[in-house]
Amino acid sequence: MSKPIIRPIEKKDNPHLAKIIRKVLVDLGVPKIGTAYADKALDCMFETYQRERSDYFVVQENGTIIGGAGIAPLENYDGTICELQKMYFLESARGKGIGKLMMSRCLEAATSFSFESCYLETMTYMTAAQNLYKKSGFQYLDGPLGDTGHFSCPVQMLKKL
DSSP: OOOOEEEEOOGGGHHHHHHHHHHHHHHTTOOSSSSGGGOGGGGOHHHHTTSTTOEEEEEEETTEEEEEEEEEEOTTOOSSEEEEEEEEEOGGGTTSSHHHHHHHHHHHHHHHTTOSEEEEEEOTTOHHHHHHHHHTTOEEOSSOOSOOSOTTOOEEEEEEO
């Protein structure tokens, strides 16, 4: 087994990432409406993250994509906050420290783009993810920032960069 590789997204990754993200969301019982599942960006991730101050990374192991995560300016928000977006890993990738590595890569990108804070939304029952977020310095908010369209995600967190 080879060491996982984190690299920038490529156009050829689009169908693989869409399939992975939808599978993870279904496996975790996430609503299909009001979450990343319904995002138009899922089928064109490479193109979506070509815009200014945005980046998306994939992680692959033995040549196979097993997850990804990205950052982009927070939608419908006027300020210097980015959003950690679409951080999902296949079950086989979990518990190996890949999330911590991916988080570090995304936060480095956010800092290089001069964001002052990083925001995220998640589900209440995604406790393992929340533990990673807390260890990375994210704190709970009392409500959403911006308007991501993810009204089914009841947990919001923010980290000062």
